[in-house]
Amino acid sequence: MYQQTVPLILASKSPRRQELMQLMELDFKVVLKEVDESYPDHLSPSDIACYIAEKKAKAFVEERLNSLVITADTIVAYNGEILGKPGDAAHAREMLTKLSGTTHQVYTGVSLAYRDKLETFYDVTEVCFRKLSSEEIEHYINKYNPFDKAGSYGIQDWLGYIAVEKITGSYTNVMGLPTEKLYHALSNF
Template sequence: MYQQPYPLILASKSPRRQELLAAMDLEFQVLLKEVDESYPEGLEPAQIAVYISEKKAMAFVEERINSLVITADTIVSYQGEILGKPADKNQAREMLQKLSGTKHEVYTGVSLAHGSKMESFFDLTEVFFKTVTEGQIEHYITQYNPYDKAGGYGIQDWIGFIAVEKIIGSYTNVMGLPTEKLYTALSKF
């Protein structure tokens, strides 16, 4: 069992990250700050996820004095294209049409920061989607909230249940927080 030497702060508004951290039996507080999530051109997907995660952690300088801050960023990469959070229904539809019948990668960068010390890592999961119909895509967009999810979908939602044929890697990584790697990193921090 992980013994918490410092109070934990989860710097994320993602309800899925909050649920996962709670399911790990960790006590934490949620604190939010607006952070520009832009990144330099030319970075690989894993580098982008870690870059943004570290950028988020840098916003919590004061909080890092007495607490351990956990930040994360999840991106979906489809044939080299980064699929972020869809801005609207049309963008969500386009993303799901691209993912239909194909494989894509989900990268999550995670940073742990306390005082001047910061450690970061990433996880990668390959996700294989079966072909989905326009009707299924419309149902998902209409009945669920794809706008706060990288790639326009949540694996733990209806579309994940009917469309994800298999994954190679961590399921929780696709949800936005690779819990196995996080637990190991916390234990060593």
């Protein structure tokens, strides 16, 4: 069982990640820093998620002296295309239309950083959507907030309930934090 011996910092403004950490019964505080989330074009989806998670962790040099810093990045990939957070309603509509009736992958990279030690891992989950009507897509964009979510959706809200036919892999990974892998990594860190 994981025994917390140093303070934990979750470097994420994601309410979903914060909720998952609370459900894991971890004692942590949230500390935020602005980090450029750009990445080299040649990286694979798993490498992109890990690259950005590490980039975020490296921004916390001072905090890592006394605390274990946890950073994460989630991306959605469909047919080799990376679907990040939508810029506006038209972009969200375009993404959700692409995902409608198809299977896509959700990758989350996670970095653990303490002093000069940095460990990064990722998880991938396949998500199968049923075909969505244009009315359902419009309802989701207008009533929910797809603008802070990779791929323009949250599996834990209305669209996840009505559109997801099947997932292969971790449900919490699609929410933004593969809790089972994180727990194991913390236990062995």
